[in-house]
Amino acid sequence: MGHMTHEQSVKSATKWIIVLAVITISEVLFALLGKGYIIEGLHFPVWIMALVMIVMSIVKAYLIVYEFMHMKYEVPGMVKSVLLPTLLLVWAVIAFFWEGADWNKRRTLIDNKNKETIEDTRSTGQTGELIKKLEQ
Amino acid sequence: MAETLEHADTHHDHHEGEASWDGASAPFKASYGKLMMWYFLLSDAFTFAGFLIAYGALRIAMPSWPIADKVFSSFPGGFHEKPLYFVTLMTFILLFSSYTMVRAVQDGHREYKKGIAIWMLLTIIGGAAFLGCQAWEWNTLIAKEHMTITTNPFGTTTTSGQYLDPELGNFEEGHSYLLHKIVADDHGDGHGDAHGHDDHGHDDHGHGHDDHAAHGDDHAHHPHGMTKADLSYTEPGDYKYAFVDKKGYIHHKYKVTSGEDAGLVTQESFGPKAFGALFFFITGFHGFHVLSGVAFLIIIMVNVMSGLYEKRRNGYEMVEKIGLYWHFVDLVWVFVFLVFYLI
Numbered sequence: 001m002g003h004m005t006h007e008q009s010v011k012s013a014t015k016w017i018i019v020l021a022v023i024t025i026s027e028v029l030f031a032l033l034g035k036g037y038i039i040e041g042l043h044f045p046v047w048i049m050a051l052v053m054i055v056m057s058i059v060k061a062y063l064i065v066y067e068f069m070h071m072k073y074e075v076p077g078m079v080k081s082v083l084l085p086t087l088l089l090v091w092a093v094i095a096f097f098w099e100g101a102d103w104n105k106r107r108t109l110i111d112n113k114n115k116e117t118i119e120d121t122r123s124t125g126q127t128g129e130l131i132k133k134l135e136q
Numbered sequence: 137m138a139e140t141l142e143h144a145d146t147h148h149d150h151h152e153g154e155a156s157w158d159g160a161s162a163p164f165k166a167s168y169g170k171l172m173m174w175y176f177l178l179s180d181a182f183t184f185a186g187f188l189i190a191y192g193a194l195r196i197a198m199p200s201w202p203i204a205d206k207v208f209s210s211f212p213g214g215f216h217e218k219p220l221y222f223v224t225l226m227t228f229i230l231l232f233s234s235y236t237m238v239r240a241v242q243d244g245h246r247e248y249k250k251g252i253a254i255w256m257l258l259t260i261i262g263g264a265a266f267l268g269c270q271a272w273e274w275n276t277l278i279a280k281e282h283m284t285i286t287t288n289p290f291g292t293t294t295t296s297g298q299y300l301d302p303e304l305g306n307f308e309e310g311h312s313y314l315l316h317k318i319v320a321d322d323h324g325d326g327h328g329d330a331h332g333h334d335d336h337g338h339d340d341h342g343h344g345h346d347d348h349a350a351h352g353d354d355h356a357h358h359p360h361g362m363t364k365a366d367l368s369y370t371e372p373g374d375y376k377y378a379f380v381d382k383k384g385y386i387h388h389k390y391k392v393t394s395g396e397d398a399g400l401v402t403q404e405s406f407g408p409k410a411f412g413a414l415f416f417f418i419t420g421f422h423g424f425h426v427l428s429g430v431a432f433l434i435i436i437m438v439n440v441m442s443g444l445y446e447k448r449r450n451g452y453e454m455v456e457k458i459g460l461y462w463h464f465v466d467l468v469w470v471f472v473f474l475v476f477y478l479i
Contacts, residue, residue, distance in 0.1 A: 006246050013242065017235040024231065028224050031478050035205060037219060050479050057474040061467055068238050068463045078164035082174050089185050093192070100193035108199070 016067045020060055027056050167450075173457045177464045180425075184468050187421065188475055191414045198408045202290035204477045206312035210276050216361070223477045226269045227469065230426075233262025234466040241459040244452030249440060252455055256437040259462065263430040270423050274416075282317045282385070283412050289315035289385060291407035296394040300401070301377035303363040309394060313404050315385040316362050318369045379403050415476065422472055425465045432458050 004012065030052055034044035066072045071079055164171060195201050205219030212222070236258040243251030277283045283290065293311045365377045372380045379387045387403040436458050439445060445452045 006242060009242050009245075010239065013235060013238040017231065017238075020231055021228065024224070024227055027478055028220050031205070031220060035219075037205070053474055053478045057470050057478075060470045064234070064463050064467045064470070068234060068466075069460055075165050078166055078171070078174070081164070082178050085178060086181060086185075089182070089189075092185065092189055096189045096193040097196055100196035103193075103197035104199065107197075 012067070016063055020063055023056055023060055027053060030056075167453060169453060169457055170460070173460050177460065180464065181468075184418075184421070184471070187414075187418045188471055191418060191475055194408070194410045194414065198410075200292040200294050200310075200408070202288065202407045202411055203292055203310075203312040204479075206314075207277075207290045208273070208477060210280075212272060220477060222269070222273065223473065226266055226273075227473055229262055229266045229269065230466050230469050233259045233266070234463055236262060237459050237462045241452075241456050244445075244455040247446070247451065249443070249446060252440050252452060253437055256433055256440065256455070260430055260433045260437065263426055263433065263462075267423060267426055267430070270419065270426075274419075277415075281314060283415075285413040285416050286409065287383070287385075288407040288409055288411040289317075290411065291315070291404055293404075294395075295392050295397065297390040297392050297402075299377070300389045300391065301363055301365050303365065304388060306393075307390075313388070314361065315387060315404060315406065316366055318371070318380055318384045318386060319362075319367060418472060419476070422465070422468055425468070429458070429462050429465050432461070 029038070031049070032038050033042065034049045034052075036043050071082075162168075166174075208223055209217050209219050210222065211218045215221075236255045240252050240255035240259060243255060281289060291313055293307065293309060293313070296306070296308045297311075298306045363377075365375070366386050369375060369378070369380050369386060372382050372384065374380075378389055381387065385406075387405065389401060389403045392398050392400045392402060436454055440452065440455065445454055448454075
């Protein structure tokens with residue numbers, strides 16, 4: 001934009017595309033590492049994998065929006081009007097993932113309930129004794 | 137009249153395109169077009185977020201989910217078990233098309249017509265290459281691995297086990313598998329029903345050729361990873377090592393060796409049903425964005441070359457607007473890449 005000469009802005013874009021490429025390669029390498037493709041038998045916990053990947057993706061998103069889409073040079077009001085509404089998505093993620101986890105829990109619960117068997121009281125305990133006597 | 141004059145004045149003084157707005161000054165010091173592009177992208181971000189959150193919620197709701205680096209592990213040229221290779225290539229293609237787009241916008245700021253056209257052309261090539269990759273990926277999943285929006289042949293076990301087929305051996309909990317389809321399906325009952333007929337009538341030449349080749353060179357046509365026993369199945373039924381369902385998918389039988397059901401003999405089942413629909417709809421929706429982006433890039437590039445924007449003297453603002461859209465498509469891919477392939 002107006003702040004930089006053409007040469008400076010080309011240099012800046014080249015710098016950030018390299019940073020983005022490096023982050024992408026790190027993501028892929030970390031994914032392969034955490035899933036045991038690089039070192040046999042090494043597995044990172046799922047939550048660490050997810051956390052690292054999400055953080056790296058958000059950094060990439062930030063760079064694309066701020067550097068490539070020039071959000072950095074827009075006036076604060078405009079930046080807020082575009083970025084603040086996306087905060088609603090934070091709650092959407094929490095609420096829907098919570099809901100998804102609950103579906104999973106309930107399905108497991110129902111599966112387990114379906115597997116339950118009731119002990120046949122006719123052959124054991126006091127009732128059993130009584131039935132045996134009556135049958136005789 | 138005075139207003140009109142003032143209008144013309146600002147037009148010359150500023151390159152940000154205030155002239156588009158009727159008021160004295162532009163809100164947020166941005167032109168109408170750019171601001172509206174931002175708000176369109178904001179709404180589009182919510183659409184994509186809705187899709188991706190649905191994916192996350194459904195994935196969390198399932199006891200198992202297909203493992204990405206098993207599902208997306210093919211590479212053109214007959215390579216298999218190359219986790220993430222192809223999709224990384226796709227990501228890089230899109231990333232560098234983003235870079236060429238930045239360069240086009242920068243050349244726009246200095247009103248360098250030739251530069252803009254060349255960088256835009258490179259961006260178009262990048263977009264087209266990405267679409268080509270996506271077409272290859274979809275073709276692999278649909279034609280070779282038989283995934284549809286309602287049938288997901290990619291599954292993951294929740295227990296350890298031992299396959300009855302000695303060729304397959306033992307596996308641990310979290311083992312991924314693909315239900316192959318019997319080879320005979322293409323030649324046998326496939327011809328009979330309406331769907332099969334349609335396939336052969338309208339499909340591209342390549343597929344038809346494949347069909348015939350299968351008679352001669354069996355090996356070339358077989359999906360990777362099929363066992364000898366798999367190749368011997370010709371019709372649905374209950375076999376010693378596997379169960380072949382009515383659609384022709386082979387479900388290998390195995391003995392469970394962990395958990396409550398240890399000792400039980402069971403068979404591989406289909407993976408979570410939603411996987412296919414989510415994959416095709418989300419990557420399809422993104423691919424459609426890329427496709428429309430390429431179309432707009434072509435139109436705008438032609439307009440650049442024709443000198444249309446030169447006359448507007450606003451620093452090639454139209455190139456900036458399509459640039460915003462193009463970066464957004466790349467931005468969405470960052471998250472599609474994250475949820476489908478990385479996690």
